[in-house]
Amino acid sequence: MIQAPRKSNKMEQPRVEAKKKPKAVFVLGATATGKSKLAVAIAKRFDGEVINADKIQVHDGVPVITNKVTEEEMAGVPHHLLGVLPADAEFTAEDFRREAGQAVDRVLAAGRLPVVAGGSNTYVEELVDGDGAAFRRAHDVLFVWVDAAPELLWWYTALRVDDMVVRGLVDEARNAFLDVGGEAADYARGVRRAIGLPEMHAYLLAEREGAGEEELAGMLACAVQEIKDNTFGLAQAQVAKIQRLSTLEGWDVRRIDATPVFARMAESGATACDKQAWESLVWEPCEAMVRRFLETTSPAAPVVTVEDNASIAAGGGGSDGEPTNDAVLLALMVMVV
Structure with missing residues (x-):
């Protein structure tokens, strides 16, 4: 007569499967x-x-x-x-x-x-x-x-x-220029924080108020230089x-x-x-x-699997039906590695 294999009381060792980190x-x-x-x-x-x-x-x-x-x-x-x-x-x-x-x-x-x-x-x-x-x-x-x-x-x-400037910086700044009654626009929010908009404000305001051509040329040159200085400062x-x-x-x-x-x-x-x-x-x-x-493979946190979960539930080798202290400690250590 063929006998069924005897089930070991020894707790199966947990198996750690290393996954690759993305x-x-x-x-x-x-x-x-x-x-x-x-x-x-x-x-x-x-x-x-x-x-x-x-x-x-x-x-x-x-x-x-x-x-x-x-x-x-x-x-x-x-x-x-x-x-x-x-x-x-x-x-x-x-x-x-x-x-x-x-x-x-x-x-x-x-x-x-x-x-x-x-x-x-x-x-x-x-x-x-x-x-x-x-x-x-x-x-x-x-x-x-x-x-x-x-x-x-x-x-x-x-x-x-x-x-x-050649590609249209001035026109782009002009289109984005907003002020109400000469009040300074809010350059601390959203896209208006970009270097190139605050620096153009004085020039665009003077342009709107009808400043002369020579004055505007000087103000534009100053604005462009300020953009360059601030850009390098950012860098x-x-x-x-x-x-x-x-x-x-x-x-x-x-x-x-x-x-x-x-x-x-x-x-x-x-x-x-x-x-x-x-x-x-x-x-x-x-x-x-x-x-x-x-x-290069870098392992992520290991995934712990146990071949025979029933053996742990049944005691994992403890004769009184409770897992032994050593078995509990081993399982905990593997899970937190």
Whole structure:
């Protein structure tokens, strides 16, 4: 007669199954360093989508002044949180953490790579470390920092402002200009916080009041110079913030020095970066580090399974029908690892 196998009283050992953490790439950098271009390139190469992390570009309106990425520059890559809010809407760092977190989840659910890019480092820090660093604990994160020497960054930010003037900065500011009875407009809310709008206020007010041509020309020159100064001041503040973030625990910040690219532009007098220089000095090292990052497995919190749950319910080896102290301790230790 064939006898049924005897059931062991020994508790089955829990089995720990390591799951991979979902990955996300962040592109950091001061204004005018080419974050948007690099984010799009990463997304195209690694089947990703871009989540905007610029607190001004999240609003609709003034695309020239905010230097919003164009449809052509997107190159078919889906972008999230770009121009989705009314011009005067409030959008706090906590709002960004919630909305950007949901966007990241949607991108991951589609089997694609989230690429978060933008110069509002307060937003980035809130997403990564807010709510008890829930995002950083749940995701494997790489931070790519595009940087350049200050003197070249000053040169290029000024060059870009001149280009914005050519592309319609003054008309765009004029269309957005609002004042009632000569009262100063509110430049502390929504898209109107953008550098390029407050600086133009005095000029536009004088223009509306019928100032002479010579006076207006001088005021416009002063406004444009103020935009350049404030833009470079923003860039310096952004660099300082990234330097601080790079010292924090859990922030894997990899710096890419784009100084030679800007230097070649300055030497040649070009207004756009040399494609070959950008690819060899910025894109290729970036592509290599992102590829290595994606190929590396970082385990998430382990999932604990037990082969025979009934053995625990029955006592897990205890002769009196209660689990032994050792069995309870082992189960608890495995569950909290």
